[in-house]
Amino acid sequence: MTEPLTRLVLLSPHRVDAGQADALIASLRDALSAGDAAAVILRLAPSDERSLVALVKRIAPATQEAGAALVLACAGFSGDLVSVAARGGADGVHLDKPAEADLRDLRGRLRDGRILGAGGIETRHAAMDAGEAGIDYLMFGGLYPDGATPDPEGVRARAAWWAEIFETPCIAVAGAEAEVAALVATGAEFVGLESGIWLPGAEAVARAQALIARSGETP
Template sequence: MTEAPRLTLLTPHHVGPEQVDALVPALDTALAAGDVAAVILRLAPSDARSLIALVKRVTPRVQAAGAALLVACAGFDGDLVSVSARGGADGVHVDKPADGALRDLRGRLRDGRILGVGGIETRHAAMDAGEAGIDYLMFGGLYPDGVAPDASAVRARAAWWAEIFETPCIGVAAAADEVAALAQTGAEFVGLESGLWLADAAIIAHVQEKLAGAGAAS
């Protein structure tokens, strides 16, 4: 028997001040309902001061529940490391990083701060990311335009990575019926898109049962 995968919760893309009011109580409920290791907060681009204020609103709630808060902000051309650190978060998440970006971020994220990456669509790019010193690699997850990668491809990539590499990976479910198969890939974490938990956190307990079953069967 192996340990059951833990959960990672993904917020919607483009979270701004208007969305945070509804997000915070939903997160509180979801965090209390399952074994959540981390939350990836996907912010809408804004100025650094506004982003820091949003991170400060969310981070204490997540950390009080024993989870890590990772800050993502597609399209932000400022210093995401500074936003994360000044907001009290645990690290940053980047999708489709530019050449050299991961090594630069790794060098600037100190004191155990987490660097995660997603949006990687080839094995070569995944291995390059691993060599840059990331703390986890995420397969799947909705793109900012709302399109989800093919679920079978996500499972195949997660299974390949988990079998060969020591760096943890997250396999993201965009639909409830994807959870059990992702849990069987060997991925250390199963990610849940916001559409699965934001409106009804009761699904977290259901997902937790599936993950526990996967651990017992391994």
């Protein structure tokens, strides 16, 4: 029996606001038509809950009509992201550098099969704690809100370790297109593409999808 192919996840830029929505929607439609993306992680700028709900309602159809889940992240938001997801029609929420207690609280509050994801985790101990909290995926890599870039080799090593041992799926995020092939080879269930890869054009998504297809071919 052949192993299932890795799927893509698209990461938006950080701090997306209403003024960026139209351009982002157009880019998402192009990118999602070019590859098999399981999800989009939408990284919102903090605002009031009502404004965030309205923004999510604008963006969700472009993602979900293509068969991809929409997962919300909002660094620095002091409100209720679970409520924003539910009212906006998103499929789940994502936390970076979360406390285990926060993940357990969110797991208990997320209803109707909504997704809980965690990222920004750089130690094996913290990764295992997050996995035990009932998350649906663990993300390794991805640009931080301040623009700092995780070490690509560290991302690859943690993803390979996790994918080999644990059943909870992981996303291994490429910060540059040249990193995609090595991340596919880790066995991670998902490879994330930073916005700098896919926003310039859907061609990069198509190339990433082709790499995945080749990795699944029988030698």
